[in-house]
Amino acid sequence: MTVHMPVSLDEAVDLLVANPGARLLTGGTDTMVEVNFNRLKPTTVIGLRKIAALREFSISSEIIEIGAGVPYARMESGPLAEALPALAAAARTVGSPQIRAAGTLGGNLGTCSPAGDGLPVLAALDASINLRSPKGRRIVPFADFMVGVKRNARSADEIIESVTIVPTSGFQDYAKVGVRNAMVISVASVCFVHDRKSSSVRVALGAVGPTIIRPRDAEAWLAERVDASGVLPADDAIATEFASRVAAEARPIDDHRSTAAYRRHAIETLTRRLYLRSTK
Amino acid sequence: MSDTTGFYELVVNGQRREVRDSWVGESLLYVLRERLGLMGSKGACEQGECGSCTVLVDGDAVCSCLVLSASAVGSEVVTVEGLSADGSPTDVQRAFVDHGAVQCGFCTPGLIVAVHHLLDHNPDPSPIEVKEALSGNICRCTGYGRIFAAVETVVAVRKGVAK
Numbered sequence: 353m354t355v356h357m358p359v360s361l362d363e364a365v366d367l368l369v370a371n372p373g374a375r376l377l378t379g380g381t382d383t384m385v386e387v388n389f390n391r392l393k394p395t396t397v398i399g400l401r402k403i404a405a406l407r408e409f410s411i412s413s414e415i416i417e418i419g420a421g422v423p424y425a426r427m428e429s430g431p432l433a434e435a436l437p438a439l440a441a442a443a444r445t446v447g448s449p450q451i452r453a454a455g456t457l458g459g460n461l462g463t464c465s466p467a468g469d470g471l472p473v474l475a476a477l478d479a480s481i482n483l484r485s486p487k488g489r490r491i492v493p494f495a496d497f498m499v500g501v502k503r504n505a506r507s508a509d510e511i512i513e514s515v516t517i518v519p520t521s522g523f524q525d526y527a528k529v530g531v532r533n534a535m536v537i538s539v540a541s542v543c544f545v546h547d548r549k550s551s552s553v554r555v556a557l558g559a560v561g562p563t564i565i566r567p568r569d570a571e572a573w574l575a576e577r578v579d580a581s582g583v584l585p586a587d588d589a590i591a592t593e594f595a596s597r598v599a600a601e602a603r604p605i606d607d608h609r610s611t612a613a614y615r616r617h618a619i620e621t622l623t624r625r626l627y628l629r630s631t632k
Numbered sequence: 633m634s635d636t637t638g639f640y641e642l643v644v645n646g647q648r649r650e651v652r653d654s655w656v657g658e659s660l661l662y663v664l665r666e667r668l669g670l671m672g673s674k675g676a677c678e679q680g681e682c683g684s685c686t687v688l689v690d691g692d693a694v695c696s697c698l699v700l701s702a703s704a705v706g707s708e709v710v711t712v713e714g715l716s717a718d719g720s721p722t723d724v725q726r727a728f729v730d731h732g733a734v735q736c737g738f739c740t741p742g743l744i745v746a747v748h749h750l751l752d753h754n755p756d757p758s759p760i761e762v763k764e765a766l767s768g769n770i771c772r773c774t775g776y777g778r779i780f781a782a783v784e785t786v787v788a789v790r791k792g793v794a795k
Contacts, residue, residue: 354656355640355656355700355702355703355705357702357703357705357706377700377703379698380698380699380700380703381680381695381698383700384659384680384697384698384699384700385678385679385680385698387657387659387700388659388678388679388697389678389679392657393657394656394657395656396656397656397657397700397702397703399700399702399703401703402706423692425692447680447768448680448681448683448767448768448769449693449746449764449765449767449768450680450683450686450693450694450695450746450768451680451695451698451768453692453693453694454692454694454695454698454699534764534767534768535681535767535768
């Protein structure tokens with residue numbers, strides 16, 4: 353029955369080797385709910401909050417790296433928000449200021465809930481997840497990282513260290529629907545990224561499937577309609593058709609938060625809205 | 633690094649406090665109330681939705697129900713009890729009383745901490761910034777109008793434009 357608070361990543365990796373099955377903890381906003389409601393009784397916890405390297409980020413024109421322990425509050429405004437507007441938009445929708453002061457991308461990735469607000473952004477930006485173990489660093493594309501509802505490709509001896517993102521040039525944004533504006537878990541969410549360099553649009557859907565969904569067929573359909581300079585046509589008919597194709601690739605279910613039909617409708621509306629916003 | 637096995641020390645309101653015979657999963661809220669006798673922070677939802685347990689940890693306003701207590705070793709914890717050095721009400725607390733922003737009072741300690749945190753970082757917030765900053769604190773009595781009025785008064789008094 354021990355709580356370890358390592359101050360370096362190497363120390364944390366050693367502790368995880370020495371304590372197989374230890375619970376890794378960053379902001380605590382998921383884990384402590386489980387504990388408070390007696391759904392989880394941890395015996396050994398490795399808290400990652402005191403590891404300075406996990407709370408840093410770096411931004412260059414080629415690559416953006418965000419430590420797994422950077423709280424959402426630091427993505428809402430400042431350099432990260434300027435570099436990644438979709439991440440900032442998603443960060444602003446996470447819980448309340450208290451939750452955003454604690455919650456992290458590392459925690460979102462560790463939990464891997466389909467409703468995690470950071471995850472559609474990572475999916476749409478084709479982020480890589482950097483995992484650290486005694487064997488060194490393993491880099492996993494987001495598409496291979498999240499494998500199911502609350503299931504991911506992290507091995508038992510690995511710690512999520514950071515995410516890396518290649519910056520895009522063009523509009524990006526995130527929109528979600530919940531039961532009210534503040535303090536809400538996503539019922540359906542869309543991240544929309546337009547990259548002029550590759551003349552592509554990348555879309556990712558949250559809370560409408562077992563994993564974050566990339567509607568690849570709809571993305572390919574739209575790619576054929578982007579001109580060589582990478583400009584998206586400001587065309588209502590294209591926006592509507594694209595949104596309908598995106599919604600068709602969602603795999604929503606009925607549950608205590610919403611119905612499948614409403615979620616599909618919300619995905620269509622949010623996608624159309626984001627598309628038109630991108631052409632303004 | 634620090635290991636914690638049943639015994640550890642927290643720094644709460646500037647004082648070192650010993651925590652003994654604890655279970656590893658205890659939240660900071662539980663330890664503050666049940667082990668350290670600091671009853672100001674309230675526990676309601678236990679899942680970070682109501683904000684009534686808001687405290688400052690290393691200067692960040694967080695829900696103490698979602699902080700693993702033993703992970704706060706080496707951090708500075710400030711509760712509603714620690715906002716005033718001499719125990720007299722702060723300007724925020726006085727404004728809450730003056731405006732009738734305290735009704736049943738259960739949400740009040742969390743709101744007071746959240747308002748102090750807001751005004752420490754943004755001394756002249758817009759109405760929308762106040763709403764956003766307090767969006768994690770649920771009050772079922774006031775309808776929030778009196779709370780916003782209290783914040784407005786504190787801002788005005790601190791700026792010297794009202795008394």
